[in-house]
Amino acid sequence: MAVSQHIGSGSRPRGVGDWSEGYSSLNEEHAYWVEDIEGEVPVGLRGTLFRNGPGRFERGGVAYKHPFDGDGMICALTFTGDRVHFRNRFVRTEGYVQESAAGRILFKNVFGTLKPGGFWNNAFDFSFKNVANTNVILYAGKLLALWEAAPPYRLEPRTLGTMGLDELDGTLHPGLPFSAHPKLDPFSGNLLNFGVRTVPGLSPQSTLDLYRITPEGQVITDSTHTVPGLAFIHDFACTENYYIFLQNPMALDPLPFLLGWKGAGECLRLAEGVPMRILLVPRAGGPLITVETEPFFVFHHVNAFERDGRVVVDSVRYEEYLSAPADRDFRQTDFTQVPPGRVWRTEIDLGRGRAETRALCERPTEFPQVHPERVGRPYRYAYLGTTHSARDNAPLQAILKLDTETGHEQIYSFAPVGFVGEPVFVPRPDATREDDGWLLVLVYLSDEHRSEFVILDASDLDRPPLTRLKLKHHVPYGLHGTFTSEVFC
Ligand code: CO
DSSP states (O other): OOOEEOOOTTSOOEETHHHHGGGSOOOOOOEEEOOOEEEOOOTTOOEEEEEEEEEEOEETTEEOSSGGGSEEEEEEEEEOSSOEEEEEEEOOOHHHHHHHHHTSOOSBOTTSOOOTTHHHHHTTOOOBOOOOOSEEEEETTEEEEEOTTSOOEEEOTTTOOEEEEOOTTTTSOTTOOOOSOOEEOTTTSOEEEEEEEEEOSSSOEEEEEEEEEOTTSOEEEEEEEEEESOOOOOOOEEOSSEEEEEEOOEEEOHHHHHTTSSOGGGGEEEOTTOOEEEEEEETTSOOOEEEEEOOOEEEEEEEEEEETTEEEEEEEEESSOOOOOTTSOGGGOOGGGSOOOEEEEEEEETTTTEEEEEESOOSOEEEEEOOGGGTTSOOOEEEEEEOSSSSSOOOOOEEEEEETTTOOEEEEEOTTTEEEOOOEEEEOTTOOSTTOEEEEEEEEETTTTEEEEEEEETTOTTSOOSEEEEOSSOOOOOOOEEEESSOOO
16 A cells, blocks of 8 residues: 655655665674764764664564564664774564574564464463563663563673573562663662553553662662553653653553453553543652643653642653554554654643643654753753654654754754654763754665664754764664663674
8 A cells, every 4th residue: 555655845755665664674683893984973972872673573474563563673883982883683582582493473462463373372361472672771780671561681782692581680570560761860870660560450450660770780669559540651751859650541442352352552542531640659758649631642751850849741742542553564554644743741730739731842753862961850952753744744754853942943854765763862971061962863764775873963953964874784663772881892
């Protein structure tokens, strides 16, 4: 099915097929010095960018139904100071190893890829494959591949070899979920994270565990809370005094889920007449505070901070839940039918127990990032993937720098042939300005079926890219990544 995609005046329209080729599997595992470089690698950029995302989208000739079901593949891009090294490797999860040996799909996935065998093989099977494909962080000397519904997988940071499931020296209780969006807390120096579990049923309840991970890598469960309803919470925000969660107003159609016709992700929808519930957990202890506002859906938060007795949370907001149509290949997505994500601000007045919301930017966006030291603090700049055209929803082809104080938008677009994901902001050493640094962006070039890492000057997106590091192959669209100043290769 050919679906045309508008990418603004002056560029020829391109079919959605250009975008969809970026969701081809990369079966080979590479390790090489990047030699095809346009421009100069910035002086002072030293360290390793780790990225995670699905790298394989089929097994035994059967396509996975949703890209989020794809097996996690880590990329490491290492800046030694004078050379750049690339490496990619699959996370050898238990499911990956067993399915590789069998040459076919053996497990059920959250987003709809079912085991072969139909009903009798999928009914009442609630065990999902941990695909370890969502994020990767280096913390307390451990490189961890994250997937929100299960404990992390530990990797060897130089070779990206899989060391196994890691329950953080046994301090994460066995099998408990550990979200893919931990935050390095600039106030305490700890890593903060959460895990959420829902017991489905006629009146579902969810449990939220809040974790503080010490610089030694020990998990301390700060508090545990029971919240009514389903809690589909992918990300959280934190400030000096609060953990903040937006509990999306979701409903689960239990029958197809219980009977195994569909994956959990496919049985969800926005519940009618149910508000968005903002959950604030005081970090110093005390009961959870709930504030309700109008319904919408959020995967990711840009940032949060406290100001004048208010808690401000900026998020990428959708007016509907993004579900993949059950009868269609995700590569055939008609973006005109998909609700766009937009950056909205939610201000919570704790004294009055009320929230106000407003849009900060009209452009379709996803994958927000901020300066790492501004997490939880007042901040000015957000960096996101955006569409080439300002209004129509389409694949992400540009990087947006949003000035949240003035509303000013600066865009660097890779259209018509380039497609992007999350920009990772790396501060320049000794920088004093918030936007003095680099944006590392993985760009898929559809005309060459190849990818490159592009370095943009975050202080001025009107400048052409500083560096294009051309890879010898493509890398499928990823999800999240992090930069460390440690050099691994
Ligand atoms: Co995410």
